[in-house]
Amino acid sequence: MEISTEREGSLLVARAGGRLDSINAREFDDALKSAISESDQVLIMDLEKVSYVSSAGLRVILLTAKTLQQRSAKLLICSLAEPIREVFEISGFDKIIPIHADLAAARASIG
Amino acid sequence: MLSLCLESRLEELQRIEAAVEDLGEREQWPPNLLYQVKLVLEEVIVNIINYGYEGGGHKIDVHLISEPDTLTIKIADDGRAFDPLSQAPTPDVDANLEDRPIGGLGVYLVQSLVDEAHYRREQHRNHLTLVKRRD
Numbered sequence: 001m002e003i004s005t006e007r008e009g010s011l012l013v014a015r016a017g018g019r020l021d022s023i024n025a026r027e028f029d030d031a032l033k034s035a036i037s038e039s040d041q042v043l044i045m046d047l048e049k050v051s052y053v054s055s056a057g058l059r060v061i062l063l064t065a066k067t068l069q070q071r072s073a074k075l076l077i078c079s080l081a082e083p084i085r086e087v088f089e090i091s092g093f094d095k096i097i098p099i100h101a102d103l104a105a106a107r108a109s110i111g
Numbered sequence: 112m113l114s115l116c117l118e119s120r121l122e123e124l125q126r127i128e129a130a131v132e133d134l135g136e137r138e139q140w141p142p143n144l145l146y147q148v149k150l151v152l153e154e155v156i157v158n159i160i161n162y163g164y165e166g167g168g169h170k171i172d173v174h175l176i177s178e179p180d181t182l183t184i185k186i187a188d189d190g191r192a193f194d195p196l197s198q199a200p201t202p203d204v205d206a207n208l209e210d211r212p213i214g215g216l217g218v219y220l221v222q223s224l225v226d227e228a229h230y231r232r233e234q235h236r237n238h239l240t241l242v243k244r245r246d
Contacts, residue, residue, distance in 0.1 A: 022157045023121055052146065054153045055217040062213055069208055083146035090223045091216050092204030 002049075003031040010041035011110070013103070017049035020057025029060045036064075041073045044106045048079035058091055065097050074098075078106040112176055119160050119169040119188075127152055127173060138177060144245065147224045148175070148182065154217035155186050155195070155239060163190020163237070184225075184241040193237060194230040196222065 001024040002017040014035055020028055036043060045061070047053070053061075065075040078100040080088060088094050100106035113134050117123040128149055135145040152173065159171055174185040199218035203211070222228055227242035 021124070022153060023124060052149065054150055054157075055214075055220055056157070058216055059214055062211060065208055066211070066213075083143045086143070087150065087220060090204075090220060091202075092206075092211075095205065096208040096211060 001027045001031065003028070003035065005035045007040070010039060011044065011107075012036060012040040012042070013044045013046060015046040015049065019052040020050055020060065021052060021054045022056040025056035025060050028057065029063070032060065032064055036068075038071070040068075042076065042110050043068060043073070044076045044078060044103065046078050046103050046106075047081075047084065048102075050084065051081065053084050053087060055091075058087070058093065061093070061097070076100060076106045076109065078103050113174065115173045117156065117171045117173060119164055119171060119190075121157065121160060123171075124153055124156060127156065131175070134175065134177065140245075144182075144243075148184070148243070151184060151221050151224055151241060151243075152186075154221050155184075155241075158195060158199075158217055159186070159188045159190055159237075163188055163193060180245055181226075182243045182245060184243070186239045186241075187236050189236050192232050194232075195239065196228050196230050 004015045006013045012035065014032065016028065043064070068075050076098045079102050080099060088099060098109065100109060113130055115127055115130055117127060131149055131152065132145065135148070156171060169189055172187045176183040195218045200215050202215040202219050221241065224243070225241040226244045229240045231238045
């Protein structure tokens with residue numbers, strides 16, 4: 001489980017890598033929590049290097065989206081591999097979290 | 112055909128995943144199929160480990176039967192009687208972010224990704240059979 005971050009003003013880009021599954025979901029959650037600061041208004045989660053997401057990973061993503069929403073910040077997701085995108089769609093996550101094809105598109109959407 | 116007897120702990124997921132990857136590679140499964148089979152197995156096995164037992168030391172039997180048109184996954188465990196197909200709550204996947212409850216997606220994903228699912232309780236064991244068409 002790797003996560004690297006980059007901050008530009010109130011935008012935080014977090015790149016995850018590897019698998020977001022039952023074994024490392026907690027580690028992913030901890031990594032996100034320590035990366036996000038109260039001043040971040042937008043978090044772009046770049047999942048290009050993520051090869052697998054199960055419901056345990058989805059749970060962490062949903063919790064993160066809810067936590068951000070509670071303080072009027074938002075989560076965007078980009079660069080999903082095709083089978084992962086399908087899992088997001090089945091779960092209805094594409095209706096509650098904006099999903100973009102790549103990082104450039106996600107950035108463009110926030111102006 | 113793949114048969115594994117897993118211990119009821121999360122680390123065992125790595126063993127089943129490696130075995131499924133080997134089989135998928137040998138049979139040249141498309142990436143989507145490999146992903147979905149791994150996901151289905153993780154969701155079912157994690158459910159059994161988390162909710163089926165009080166304490167460890169239990170065994171979960173997994174069989175994967177690969178035929179030209181279908182993949183059949185059979186999972187049997189000696190945990191408490193639980194039919195995930197009818198007893199697991201269905202998540203509201205149309206709810207907005209605020210109202211969306213956390214969790215409940217595992218079994219829903221399994222049911223969405225397979226073509227047939229059957230449960231039976233027999234001789235103090237749960238038997239779940241999942242069939243996925245290879246198309």
